[in-house]
Amino acid sequence: MLKDVDRAVLTRLLDLQAEDSAISRLQLRRASLPEAQRLAEVKDLLDELESDLDIATKQADEIAREQARIEGEISLVEAKTGKEEKRLFSGAVANPRELGALQAEVEMLKRKRSTAEDSLLEVMVQRDDAVETMQRLASEREGAASQAEQLSATVDALISDIDAQLGSHQEARQGISAELPEDLVRLYEQVRDAKGGVGAAALVGGACQGCHTQLAAKEVERLRAAGGVQRCDNCRRILVV
Ligand SMILES: [Zn+2]
Incomplete structure:
Protein backbone atom coordinates (compact mmCIF):
# COMPACT_ATOMS: atom_id res chain seq x y z
CA MET A 1 0.00 0.00 0.00
CA LEU A 2 2.87 2.33 0.82
CA LYS A 3 4.01 1.88 -2.77
CA ASP A 4 0.90 3.55 -4.06
CA VAL A 5 1.24 6.72 -2.03
CA ASP A 6 1.44 9.66 -4.40
CA ARG A 7 3.56 12.80 -4.31
CA ALA A 8 0.85 15.12 -3.04
CA VAL A 9 0.32 12.87 -0.01
CA LEU A 10 4.05 12.75 0.67
CA THR A 11 4.25 16.53 0.45
CA ARG A 12 1.50 16.64 3.04
CA LEU A 13 3.65 14.37 5.22
CA LEU A 14 6.28 17.11 5.22
CA ASP A 15 3.57 19.50 6.48
CA LEU A 16 2.86 17.04 9.30
CA GLN A 17 6.57 16.93 10.06
CA ALA A 18 6.66 20.75 10.15
CA GLU A 19 3.80 20.78 12.69
CA ASP A 20 5.49 18.12 14.81
CA SER A 21 8.78 20.02 14.75
CA ALA A 22 6.97 23.22 15.77
CA ILE A 23 5.27 21.33 18.63
CA SER A 24 8.61 19.89 19.82
CA ARG A 25 10.26 23.33 19.73
CA LEU A 26 7.39 24.86 21.73
CA GLN A 27 7.43 22.03 24.28
CA LEU A 28 11.16 22.44 24.73
CA ARG A 29 10.78 26.20 25.08
CA ARG A 30 7.95 25.74 27.61
CA ALA A 31 10.10 23.41 29.72
CA SER A 32 13.20 25.60 29.66
CA LEU A 33 12.00 29.19 30.01
CA PRO A 34 14.89 31.28 31.42
CA GLU A 35 12.27 33.41 33.22
CA ALA A 36 10.98 30.30 35.03
CA GLN A 37 14.53 29.38 36.03
CA ARG A 38 15.04 32.91 37.32
CA LEU A 39 11.72 32.75 39.19
CA ALA A 40 12.83 29.55 40.95
CA GLU A 41 16.06 31.25 41.98
CA VAL A 42 14.23 34.32 43.30
CA LYS A 43 11.82 32.06 45.24
CA ASP A 44 14.78 30.26 46.84
CA LEU A 45 16.27 33.63 47.77
CA LEU A 46 12.92 34.71 49.20
CA ASP A 47 12.76 31.57 51.40
CA GLU A 48 16.31 32.22 52.59
CA LEU A 49 15.56 35.87 53.39
CA GLU A 50 12.42 34.91 55.27
CA SER A 51 14.30 32.44 57.42
CA ASP A 52 17.14 34.97 58.01
CA LEU A 53 14.58 37.60 58.97
CA ASP A 54 12.95 35.18 61.38
CA ILE A 55 16.30 34.52 63.06
CA ALA A 56 17.15 38.25 63.18
CA THR A 57 13.73 39.04 64.72
CA LYS A 58 14.26 36.44 67.43
CA GLN A 59 17.71 37.84 68.16
CA ALA A 60 16.37 41.40 68.38
CA ASP A 61 13.62 40.22 70.76
CA GLU A 62 16.18 38.48 72.93
CA ILE A 63 18.34 41.61 73.05
CA ALA A 64 15.28 43.71 73.92
CA ARG A 65 14.48 41.36 76.81
CA GLU A 66 18.09 41.60 78.02
CA GLN A 67 17.89 45.41 77.83
CA ALA A 68 14.67 45.43 79.87
CA ARG A 69 16.27 43.10 82.43
CA ILE A 70 19.31 45.41 82.85
CA GLU A 71 17.10 48.51 83.05
CA GLY A 72 15.05 46.79 85.74
CA ALA A 79 16.07 52.69 94.57
CA LYS A 80 18.18 50.77 97.03
CA THR A 81 21.00 53.34 96.79
CA GLY A 82 18.52 56.16 97.43
CA LYS A 83 17.19 54.38 100.50
CA GLU A 84 20.63 53.63 101.92
CA GLU A 85 21.89 57.17 101.24
CA LYS A 86 18.83 58.57 102.99
CA ARG A 87 19.65 56.42 106.03
CA LEU A 88 23.30 57.46 105.80
CA PHE A 89 22.56 61.19 105.79
CA SER A 90 19.55 61.12 108.12
CA GLY A 91 21.71 60.93 111.21
CA ALA A 92 19.71 57.94 112.39
CA VAL A 93 22.80 55.75 112.30
CA ALA A 94 25.37 56.95 114.81
CA ASN A 95 27.43 53.81 115.41
CA PRO A 96 30.70 54.33 113.43
CA ARG A 97 30.96 50.65 112.56
CA GLU A 98 27.38 50.63 111.28
CA LEU A 99 28.03 53.91 109.42
CA GLY A 100 31.12 52.40 107.80
CA ALA A 101 29.17 49.35 106.73
CA LEU A 102 26.42 51.57 105.29
CA GLN A 103 28.97 53.65 103.36
CA ALA A 104 30.55 50.47 101.99
CA GLU A 105 27.09 49.24 100.98
CA VAL A 106 26.38 52.51 99.12
CA GLU A 107 29.77 52.30 97.35
CA MET A 108 29.07 48.69 96.36
CA LEU A 109 25.66 49.68 94.99
CA LYS A 110 27.24 52.51 92.97
CA ARG A 111 29.79 50.12 91.47
CA LYS A 112 27.01 47.68 90.66
CA ARG A 113 25.08 50.44 88.95
CA SER A 114 28.09 51.55 86.95
CA THR A 115 28.73 47.96 85.76
CA ALA A 116 25.05 47.57 84.85
CA GLU A 117 25.15 50.84 82.90
CA ASP A 118 28.16 49.63 80.91
CA SER A 119 26.26 46.44 80.07
CA LEU A 120 23.22 48.50 79.13
CA LEU A 121 25.27 50.55 76.66
CA GLU A 122 26.66 47.39 75.10
CA VAL A 123 23.19 45.89 74.77
CA MET A 124 21.84 49.10 73.23
CA VAL A 125 24.56 48.98 70.56
CA GLN A 126 23.69 45.32 69.91
CA ARG A 127 20.03 46.26 69.63
CA ASP A 128 20.78 48.99 67.09
CA ASP A 129 22.74 46.47 65.01
CA ALA A 130 19.96 43.91 65.28
CA VAL A 131 17.30 46.42 64.22
CA GLU A 132 19.47 47.54 61.30
CA THR A 133 19.90 43.90 60.21
CA MET A 134 16.14 43.33 60.47
CA GLN A 135 15.39 46.41 58.39
CA ARG A 136 17.94 45.44 55.74
CA LEU A 137 16.56 41.89 55.52
CA ALA A 138 12.97 43.15 55.40
CA SER A 139 13.76 45.49 52.53
CA GLU A 140 15.66 42.75 50.67
CA ARG A 141 12.71 40.41 51.20
CA GLU A 142 10.32 43.04 49.87
CA GLY A 143 12.50 43.48 46.77
CA ALA A 144 12.67 39.73 46.18
CA ALA A 145 8.92 39.35 46.72
CA SER A 146 8.09 42.02 44.15
CA GLN A 147 10.61 40.54 41.71
CA ALA A 148 9.01 37.11 42.19
CA GLU A 149 5.59 38.60 41.56
CA GLN A 150 6.71 40.25 38.32
CA LEU A 151 8.54 37.14 37.10
CA SER A 152 5.55 35.01 37.97
CA ALA A 153 3.30 37.21 35.83
CA THR A 154 5.85 37.11 32.98
CA VAL A 155 6.10 33.30 33.16
CA ASP A 156 2.30 32.94 33.23
CA ALA A 157 1.97 35.16 30.15
CA LEU A 158 4.74 33.28 28.28
CA ILE A 159 3.24 29.88 29.16
CA SER A 160 -0.24 30.88 28.10
CA ASP A 161 1.14 32.23 24.81
CA ILE A 162 3.08 29.00 24.20
CA ASP A 163 0.02 26.91 25.12
CA ALA A 164 -2.09 28.84 22.61
CA GLN A 165 0.51 28.20 19.90
CA LEU A 166 0.77 24.54 20.92
CA GLY A 167 -3.00 24.25 20.71
CA SER A 168 -3.18 25.54 17.16
CA HIS A 169 -0.23 23.40 15.99
CA GLN A 170 -1.78 20.32 17.60
CA GLU A 171 -5.06 21.04 15.88
CA ALA A 172 -3.30 21.48 12.52
CA ARG A 173 -1.35 18.28 13.14
CA GLN A 174 -4.51 16.31 13.81
CA GLY A 175 -6.12 17.67 10.65
CA ILE A 176 -3.17 16.69 8.45
CA SER A 177 -2.75 13.32 10.13
CA ALA A 178 -6.43 12.51 9.48
CA GLU A 179 -5.93 13.20 5.75
CA LEU A 180 -3.02 10.78 5.43
CA PRO A 181 -3.13 6.98 5.06
CA GLU A 182 -2.94 5.34 8.48
CA ASP A 183 -0.04 3.02 7.62
CA LEU A 184 2.00 5.97 6.35
CA VAL A 185 1.36 7.90 9.57
CA ARG A 186 2.30 4.82 11.61
CA LEU A 187 5.58 4.39 9.72
CA TYR A 188 6.30 8.11 10.00
CA GLU A 189 5.73 8.05 13.77
CA GLN A 190 7.94 5.00 14.26
CA VAL A 191 10.78 6.65 12.36
CA ARG A 192 10.20 9.97 14.09
CA ASP A 193 10.40 8.33 17.55
CA ALA A 194 13.61 6.56 16.60
CA LYS A 195 15.18 9.55 14.85
CA GLY A 196 15.06 12.42 17.32
CA GLY A 197 11.72 13.84 16.22
CA VAL A 198 12.31 13.88 12.45
CA GLY A 199 10.54 11.08 10.58
CA ALA A 200 10.20 12.60 7.13
CA ALA A 201 12.62 14.77 5.19
CA ALA A 202 12.72 16.39 1.78
CA LEU A 203 15.30 15.59 -0.85
CA VAL A 204 16.81 18.92 -1.82
CA GLY A 205 19.58 19.22 -4.41
CA GLY A 206 20.28 15.49 -4.04
CA ALA A 207 20.75 15.79 -0.26
CA CYS A 208 18.54 14.27 2.44
CA GLN A 209 17.41 17.12 4.68
CA GLY A 210 17.09 14.72 7.59
CA CYS A 211 20.73 13.66 7.82
CA HIS A 212 22.21 16.19 5.37
CA THR A 213 23.93 13.50 3.37
CA GLN A 214 24.48 14.03 -0.33
CA LEU A 215 23.17 10.96 -2.08
CA ALA A 216 24.84 9.37 -5.11
CA ALA A 217 23.54 10.69 -8.43
CA LYS A 218 22.37 7.19 -9.38
CA GLU A 219 20.42 6.84 -6.17
CA VAL A 220 18.81 10.24 -6.69
CA GLU A 221 17.83 9.16 -10.20
CA ARG A 222 16.36 5.93 -8.88
CA LEU A 223 14.40 7.81 -6.21
CA ARG A 224 12.99 10.27 -8.72
CA ALA A 225 11.90 7.45 -11.02
CA ALA A 226 10.42 5.30 -8.26
CA GLY A 227 7.03 6.12 -6.84
CA GLY A 228 5.61 5.53 -3.39
CA VAL A 229 7.32 5.82 -0.05
CA GLN A 230 11.10 5.89 -0.22
CA ARG A 231 13.63 5.89 2.62
CA CYS A 232 16.98 7.61 2.87
CA ASP A 233 19.78 5.06 2.45
CA ASN A 234 21.77 6.73 5.16
CA CYS A 235 19.34 7.66 7.96
CA ARG A 236 16.30 5.56 6.96
CA ARG A 237 13.96 8.53 7.23
CA ILE A 238 11.05 8.80 4.82
CA LEU A 239 12.44 10.75 1.92
CA VAL A 240 10.10 13.05 0.05
CA VAL A 241 11.40 13.50 -3.46
ZN1 LIG B 1 18.91 10.88 5.46
Missing part, protein backbone atom coordinates in the same frame (compact mmCIF):
# COMPACT_ATOMS: atom_id res chain seq x y z
CA GLU A 73 18.22 45.92 87.61
CA ILE A 74 19.44 49.54 87.40
CA SER A 75 16.21 50.95 88.79
CA LEU A 76 16.29 48.42 91.64
CA VAL A 77 19.89 49.39 92.47
CA GLU A 78 18.96 53.09 92.17
Whole structure:
Protein backbone atom coordinates (compact mmCIF):
# COMPACT_ATOMS: atom_id res chain seq x y z
CA MET A 1 0.00 0.00 0.00
CA LEU A 2 2.87 2.33 0.82
CA LYS A 3 4.01 1.88 -2.77
CA ASP A 4 0.90 3.55 -4.06
CA VAL A 5 1.24 6.72 -2.03
CA ASP A 6 1.44 9.66 -4.40
CA ARG A 7 3.56 12.80 -4.31
CA ALA A 8 0.85 15.12 -3.04
CA VAL A 9 0.32 12.87 -0.01
CA LEU A 10 4.05 12.75 0.67
CA THR A 11 4.25 16.53 0.45
CA ARG A 12 1.50 16.64 3.04
CA LEU A 13 3.65 14.37 5.22
CA LEU A 14 6.28 17.11 5.22
CA ASP A 15 3.57 19.50 6.48
CA LEU A 16 2.86 17.04 9.30
CA GLN A 17 6.57 16.93 10.06
CA ALA A 18 6.66 20.75 10.15
CA GLU A 19 3.80 20.78 12.69
CA ASP A 20 5.49 18.12 14.81
CA SER A 21 8.78 20.02 14.75
CA ALA A 22 6.97 23.22 15.77
CA ILE A 23 5.27 21.33 18.63
CA SER A 24 8.61 19.89 19.82
CA ARG A 25 10.26 23.33 19.73
CA LEU A 26 7.39 24.86 21.73
CA GLN A 27 7.43 22.03 24.28
CA LEU A 28 11.16 22.44 24.73
CA ARG A 29 10.78 26.20 25.08
CA ARG A 30 7.95 25.74 27.61
CA ALA A 31 10.10 23.41 29.72
CA SER A 32 13.20 25.60 29.66
CA LEU A 33 12.00 29.19 30.01
CA PRO A 34 14.89 31.28 31.42
CA GLU A 35 12.27 33.41 33.22
CA ALA A 36 10.98 30.30 35.03
CA GLN A 37 14.53 29.38 36.03
CA ARG A 38 15.04 32.91 37.32
CA LEU A 39 11.72 32.75 39.19
CA ALA A 40 12.83 29.55 40.95
CA GLU A 41 16.06 31.25 41.98
CA VAL A 42 14.23 34.32 43.30
CA LYS A 43 11.82 32.06 45.24
CA ASP A 44 14.78 30.26 46.84
CA LEU A 45 16.27 33.63 47.77
CA LEU A 46 12.92 34.71 49.20
CA ASP A 47 12.76 31.57 51.40
CA GLU A 48 16.31 32.22 52.59
CA LEU A 49 15.56 35.87 53.39
CA GLU A 50 12.42 34.91 55.27
CA SER A 51 14.30 32.44 57.42
CA ASP A 52 17.14 34.97 58.01
CA LEU A 53 14.58 37.60 58.97
CA ASP A 54 12.95 35.18 61.38
CA ILE A 55 16.30 34.52 63.06
CA ALA A 56 17.15 38.25 63.18
CA THR A 57 13.73 39.04 64.72
CA LYS A 58 14.26 36.44 67.43
CA GLN A 59 17.71 37.84 68.16
CA ALA A 60 16.37 41.40 68.38
CA ASP A 61 13.62 40.22 70.76
CA GLU A 62 16.18 38.48 72.93
CA ILE A 63 18.34 41.61 73.05
CA ALA A 64 15.28 43.71 73.92
CA ARG A 65 14.48 41.36 76.81
CA GLU A 66 18.09 41.60 78.02
CA GLN A 67 17.89 45.41 77.83
CA ALA A 68 14.67 45.43 79.87
CA ARG A 69 16.27 43.10 82.43
CA ILE A 70 19.31 45.41 82.85
CA GLU A 71 17.10 48.51 83.05
CA GLY A 72 15.05 46.79 85.74
CA GLU A 73 18.22 45.92 87.61
CA ILE A 74 19.44 49.54 87.40
CA SER A 75 16.21 50.95 88.79
CA LEU A 76 16.29 48.42 91.64
CA VAL A 77 19.89 49.39 92.47
CA GLU A 78 18.96 53.09 92.17
CA ALA A 79 16.07 52.69 94.57
CA LYS A 80 18.18 50.77 97.03
CA THR A 81 21.00 53.34 96.79
CA GLY A 82 18.52 56.16 97.43
CA LYS A 83 17.19 54.38 100.50
CA GLU A 84 20.63 53.63 101.92
CA GLU A 85 21.89 57.17 101.24
CA LYS A 86 18.83 58.57 102.99
CA ARG A 87 19.65 56.42 106.03
CA LEU A 88 23.30 57.46 105.80
CA PHE A 89 22.56 61.19 105.79
CA SER A 90 19.55 61.12 108.12
CA GLY A 91 21.71 60.93 111.21
CA ALA A 92 19.71 57.94 112.39
CA VAL A 93 22.80 55.75 112.30
CA ALA A 94 25.37 56.95 114.81
CA ASN A 95 27.43 53.81 115.41
CA PRO A 96 30.70 54.33 113.43
CA ARG A 97 30.96 50.65 112.56
CA GLU A 98 27.38 50.63 111.28
CA LEU A 99 28.03 53.91 109.42
CA GLY A 100 31.12 52.40 107.80
CA ALA A 101 29.17 49.35 106.73
CA LEU A 102 26.42 51.57 105.29
CA GLN A 103 28.97 53.65 103.36
CA ALA A 104 30.55 50.47 101.99
CA GLU A 105 27.09 49.24 100.98
CA VAL A 106 26.38 52.51 99.12
CA GLU A 107 29.77 52.30 97.35
CA MET A 108 29.07 48.69 96.36
CA LEU A 109 25.66 49.68 94.99
CA LYS A 110 27.24 52.51 92.97
CA ARG A 111 29.79 50.12 91.47
CA LYS A 112 27.01 47.68 90.66
CA ARG A 113 25.08 50.44 88.95
CA SER A 114 28.09 51.55 86.95
CA THR A 115 28.73 47.96 85.76
CA ALA A 116 25.05 47.57 84.85
CA GLU A 117 25.15 50.84 82.90
CA ASP A 118 28.16 49.63 80.91
CA SER A 119 26.26 46.44 80.07
CA LEU A 120 23.22 48.50 79.13
CA LEU A 121 25.27 50.55 76.66
CA GLU A 122 26.66 47.39 75.10
CA VAL A 123 23.19 45.89 74.77
CA MET A 124 21.84 49.10 73.23
CA VAL A 125 24.56 48.98 70.56
CA GLN A 126 23.69 45.32 69.91
CA ARG A 127 20.03 46.26 69.63
CA ASP A 128 20.78 48.99 67.09
CA ASP A 129 22.74 46.47 65.01
CA ALA A 130 19.96 43.91 65.28
CA VAL A 131 17.30 46.42 64.22
CA GLU A 132 19.47 47.54 61.30
CA THR A 133 19.90 43.90 60.21
CA MET A 134 16.14 43.33 60.47
CA GLN A 135 15.39 46.41 58.39
CA ARG A 136 17.94 45.44 55.74
CA LEU A 137 16.56 41.89 55.52
CA ALA A 138 12.97 43.15 55.40
CA SER A 139 13.76 45.49 52.53
CA GLU A 140 15.66 42.75 50.67
CA ARG A 141 12.71 40.41 51.20
CA GLU A 142 10.32 43.04 49.87
CA GLY A 143 12.50 43.48 46.77
CA ALA A 144 12.67 39.73 46.18
CA ALA A 145 8.92 39.35 46.72
CA SER A 146 8.09 42.02 44.15
CA GLN A 147 10.61 40.54 41.71
CA ALA A 148 9.01 37.11 42.19
CA GLU A 149 5.59 38.60 41.56
CA GLN A 150 6.71 40.25 38.32
CA LEU A 151 8.54 37.14 37.10
CA SER A 152 5.55 35.01 37.97
CA ALA A 153 3.30 37.21 35.83
CA THR A 154 5.85 37.11 32.98
CA VAL A 155 6.10 33.30 33.16
CA ASP A 156 2.30 32.94 33.23
CA ALA A 157 1.97 35.16 30.15
CA LEU A 158 4.74 33.28 28.28
CA ILE A 159 3.24 29.88 29.16
CA SER A 160 -0.24 30.88 28.10
CA ASP A 161 1.14 32.23 24.81
CA ILE A 162 3.08 29.00 24.20
CA ASP A 163 0.02 26.91 25.12
CA ALA A 164 -2.09 28.84 22.61
CA GLN A 165 0.51 28.20 19.90
CA LEU A 166 0.77 24.54 20.92
CA GLY A 167 -3.00 24.25 20.71
CA SER A 168 -3.18 25.54 17.16
CA HIS A 169 -0.23 23.40 15.99
CA GLN A 170 -1.78 20.32 17.60
CA GLU A 171 -5.06 21.04 15.88
CA ALA A 172 -3.30 21.48 12.52
CA ARG A 173 -1.35 18.28 13.14
CA GLN A 174 -4.51 16.31 13.81
CA GLY A 175 -6.12 17.67 10.65
CA ILE A 176 -3.17 16.69 8.45
CA SER A 177 -2.75 13.32 10.13
CA ALA A 178 -6.43 12.51 9.48
CA GLU A 179 -5.93 13.20 5.75
CA LEU A 180 -3.02 10.78 5.43
CA PRO A 181 -3.13 6.98 5.06
CA GLU A 182 -2.94 5.34 8.48
CA ASP A 183 -0.04 3.02 7.62
CA LEU A 184 2.00 5.97 6.35
CA VAL A 185 1.36 7.90 9.57
CA ARG A 186 2.30 4.82 11.61
CA LEU A 187 5.58 4.39 9.72
CA TYR A 188 6.30 8.11 10.00
CA GLU A 189 5.73 8.05 13.77
CA GLN A 190 7.94 5.00 14.26
CA VAL A 191 10.78 6.65 12.36
CA ARG A 192 10.20 9.97 14.09
CA ASP A 193 10.40 8.33 17.55
CA ALA A 194 13.61 6.56 16.60
CA LYS A 195 15.18 9.55 14.85
CA GLY A 196 15.06 12.42 17.32
CA GLY A 197 11.72 13.84 16.22
CA VAL A 198 12.31 13.88 12.45
CA GLY A 199 10.54 11.08 10.58
CA ALA A 200 10.20 12.60 7.13
CA ALA A 201 12.62 14.77 5.19
CA ALA A 202 12.72 16.39 1.78
CA LEU A 203 15.30 15.59 -0.85
CA VAL A 204 16.81 18.92 -1.82
CA GLY A 205 19.58 19.22 -4.41
CA GLY A 206 20.28 15.49 -4.04
CA ALA A 207 20.75 15.79 -0.26
CA CYS A 208 18.54 14.27 2.44
CA GLN A 209 17.41 17.12 4.68
CA GLY A 210 17.09 14.72 7.59
CA CYS A 211 20.73 13.66 7.82
CA HIS A 212 22.21 16.19 5.37
CA THR A 213 23.93 13.50 3.37
CA GLN A 214 24.48 14.03 -0.33
CA LEU A 215 23.17 10.96 -2.08
CA ALA A 216 24.84 9.37 -5.11
CA ALA A 217 23.54 10.69 -8.43
CA LYS A 218 22.37 7.19 -9.38
CA GLU A 219 20.42 6.84 -6.17
CA VAL A 220 18.81 10.24 -6.69
CA GLU A 221 17.83 9.16 -10.20
CA ARG A 222 16.36 5.93 -8.88
CA LEU A 223 14.40 7.81 -6.21
CA ARG A 224 12.99 10.27 -8.72
CA ALA A 225 11.90 7.45 -11.02
CA ALA A 226 10.42 5.30 -8.26
CA GLY A 227 7.03 6.12 -6.84
CA GLY A 228 5.61 5.53 -3.39
CA VAL A 229 7.32 5.82 -0.05
CA GLN A 230 11.10 5.89 -0.22
CA ARG A 231 13.63 5.89 2.62
CA CYS A 232 16.98 7.61 2.87
CA ASP A 233 19.78 5.06 2.45
CA ASN A 234 21.77 6.73 5.16
CA CYS A 235 19.34 7.66 7.96
CA ARG A 236 16.30 5.56 6.96
CA ARG A 237 13.96 8.53 7.23
CA ILE A 238 11.05 8.80 4.82
CA LEU A 239 12.44 10.75 1.92
CA VAL A 240 10.10 13.05 0.05
CA VAL A 241 11.40 13.50 -3.46
ZN1 LIG B 1 18.91 10.88 5.46
